[in-house]
Structures are given as structure tokens and as C-alpha cells.
Amino acid sequence: xxxxxxxxxLDGYDVITNGLLELLDQFPGxxxxxxxxxxxxxxxxxxxxxxxxxxxxxxxxTSVTGKVTQYCSYPFHVVYRxxxxxxxxxIKVKEWLDxxxxxxxKQVVKVNGQEEQLTExxxxxxxxxxxxxxxxxGGYLDSTNENKSENWAIYINARYTNIFxx
Amino acid sequence: xxxxxxxxxxCYLDTAFKKxxxxxxxxxxxxxxxxIEEMTFDLSPDTERIKxxxxxxxxxxxxxxxxxxxxxxxxxxxxxxxxxxxxxxxERKKGDDCxxxxxxxxxxxxxxxxxxxxxxxxxxKVNSIGGDxxxxxxxxxxxxxxxxxxxxxxxxxxVAGAPVFTAxx
Numbered sequence: 001x002x003x004x005x006x007x008x009x010l011d012g013y014d015v016i017t018n019g020l021l022e023l024l025d026q027f028p029g030x031x032x033x034x035x036x037x038x039x040x041x042x043x044x045x046x047x048x049x050x051x052x053x054x055x056x057x058x059x060x061x062t063s064v065t066g067k068v069t070q071y072c073s074y075p076f077h078v079v080y081r082x083x084x085x086x087x088x089x090x091i092k093v094k095e096w097l098d099x100x101x102x103x104x105x106k107q108v109v110k111v112n113g114q115e116e117q118l119t120e121x122x123x124x125x126x127x128x129x130x131x132x133x134x135x136x137x138g139g140y141l142d143s144t145n146e147n148k149s150e151n152w153a154i155y156i157n158a159r160y161t162n163i164f165x166x
Numbered sequence: 167x168x169x170x171x172x173x174x175x176x177c178y179l180d181t182a183f184k185k186x187x188x189x190x191x192x193x194x195x196x197x198x199x200x201x202i203e204e205m206t207f208d209l210s211p212d213t214e215r216i217k218x219x220x221x222x223x224x225x226x227x228x229x230x231x232x233x234x235x236x237x238x239x240x241x242x243x244x245x246x247x248x249x250x251x252x253x254x255x256x257e258r259k260k261g262d263d264c265x266x267x268x269x270x271x272x273x274x275x276x277x278x279x280x281x282x283x284x285x286x287x288x289x290x291k292v293n294s295i296g297g298d299x300x301x302x303x304x305x306x307x308x309x310x311x312x313x314x315x316x317x318x319x320x321x322x323x324x325v326a327g328a329p330v331f332t333a334x335x
Contacts, residue, residue: 064199066173
């Protein structure tokens with residue numbers, strides 16, 4: 001059987017990455033002054049997103065009027081690196097990732113005793129727009145580094161549309 | 167010669183819901199089919215074949231019962247057409263309240279300054295309200311209901327999304 005050819009939304013890479021970083025920085029559980037990184041973490045600690053393969057065009061519809069709607073997805077991991085974690089701190093890190101995932105799904109979450117809910121995804125530049133962001137996993141311990149710091153991760157998929165006239 | 171892309175055949179409905187082709191000057195047209203991959207003006211020719219006493223086969227032509235289904239049509243509060251369809255659907259409008267003008271445009275040459283166009287009196291009926299989680303759907307059917315006038319639209323007005331129709335004299 002012929003393999004299905006993967007088509008990438010190459011022009012959308014920067015737009016979606018920047019949009020996601022902006023969105024993740026708005027997470028109420030993000031410590032003050034801290035920012036989500038991109039594909040890079042400090043030796044001991046840090047938080048960053050790691051796209052798995054970039055934005056993929058899953059489906060494309062051309063309407064009878066020539067309007068093109070591309071349905072795309074951008075799978076990525078959020079990695080939370082921390083050192084010297086006690087058992088209770090490990091649980092907290094996992095909870096932080098799970099809460100982030102639920103918040104991205106627009107669920108009501110509790111952060112620092114406050115109920116928080118994301119109501120709208122931020123607008124993206126150009127013709128792209130987030131539609132849904134869903135967890136593909138719960139928070140889990142991904143790996144332990146040589147310096148004993150731990151990489152906790154959650155796998156998330158951001159879906160978006162790109163609508164334009166061809 | 168290259169075949170025409172599907173978007174070369176465009177259909178517009180008059181959101182001012184003018185009833186007569188003579189009133190087209192005050193019409194405002196909105197293109198239909200922006201979320202549809204396949205939309206056909208079904209002509210439904212009505213013919214019957216009869217064999218006469220001479221053994222010849224004849225075809226009796228009773229004309230057409232042309233109609234077009236537009237599905238989906240997702241509710242968009244910024245669309246003037248949606249406002250009209252909403253009225254028709256929720257207020258169960260019928261008869262003249264559902265009459266408007268349909269403008270068909272065929273773009274055969276993208277370099278041309280005008281394109282052939284056909285203006286028809288039609289009736290619009292909303293088939294249902296609701297649909298799946300994609301959006302609130304108001305699929306509707308357009309049926310021919312009266313006169314037709316042949317003419318042209320300017321290419322610039324088509325590009326601008328607001329075709330201006332001129333009848334051929």
C-alpha cells in the first residue's frame with residue numbers, strides 16, 4: 001500500500017510557534033518573570049516546547065468559490081526540566097503540566113487557589129487561527145539527564161485552520 | 167484550451183431580496199458556496215418520450231425544473247444573506263417573502279473586462295437549521311421562479327466581490 005504523503009504547512013511554522021509561545025506565556029500557572037522557551041532548556045531547569053515534526057496539513061478543502069481551507073495540526077511536547085525533585089515536587093511538576101494541558105483545552109483549572117479558564121485562543125498573524133488544542137498524553141517523566149535533572153513532559157496537539165483564496 | 171476551474175462559475179444571491187429582474191439596480195449580491203466543495207445547479211429537464219402511430223419516437227419537452235442546493239451555509243452574523251435566511255427559517259416565511267434574484271457569472275477569460283452573466287428570479291427556501299459541531303448550518307435550496315435576463319458583469323466588480331450587472335440590450 002502506498003504511504004500517504006505528509007504535506008507540511010511550511011509558511012505556518014513561525015506563525016504557529018510564536019502564537020503558541022505567546023499563549024503558553026499567558027498560562028496563569030507560569031511563574032512570574034519566566035517565559036516558555038523553544039527547543040532549548042537550561043542545564044538544571046527550564047520550560048520549553050519541542051515540536052515533533054512541524055505543522056502538518058491534514059486536510060484541504062477548496063470551495064466552489066475558490067476559497068481554500070486547510071486543516072492543520074502542530075504536535076509538540078512541553079518539557080519541564082527540574083533538578084533535585086523530591087517525590088512531592090515530582091507530583092507538583094506533573095500536576096503543573098496536567099493543569100497546563102487542561103487550561104489549553106479551555107477547561108476550568110485551579111491555579112494558586114483561583115479558578116482560571118482560557119476563553120479564546122489568541123489571534124494569529126495572517127490567515128491562520130487556532131481551533132482546538134488537545135492533550136495527547138498526561139504529564140509523564142520523559143527522561144533523566146546525567147546531572148540528575150529530570151525532564152517531565154506532556155504531549156499536546158494544536159489544531160488550526162488556514163483560510164485563503166487561491 | 168485549458169478547462170475552467172470550478173470557481174469560474176459563480177452564483178450570487180441578492181441580499182436586498184428584490185423580486186423582479188427589473189429592480190436589479192438596487193440589488194446587493196453575496197456569493198454563495200464559500201464552504202461548499204461541490205454545488206450544482208440541477209436543471210432537471212422534464213421530457214417524455216412518446217411513440218406515435220407512425221412508429222416514430224418523439225420527445226415532448228416540458229422545460230426545466232431547475233434548482234440548486236447550497237449545503238452547508240454556516241451562520242455568520244456579518245453576512246447579509248444569513249440575516250435573510252434566518253428570517254425565512256425562523257419566521258417560516260413563504261411565497262414572495264422568499265423571492266429574490268440569483269446572478270450566475272461565468273468567467274471564461276480572466277483578462278476580460280466583462281463576463282457573461284444571467285440574472286434570474288428565484289425562490290429561496292431554508293431546508294433545516296442546526297447540523298453538526300462545525301457550525302450552525304442553514305442549508306437552503308434556490309429554485310427558479312420567474313424571468314431571466316442575460317447580461318454582463320464587470321470583471322472589477324467580480325474581483326471586488328460585489329458584481330454589477332448590466333442587461334444585454
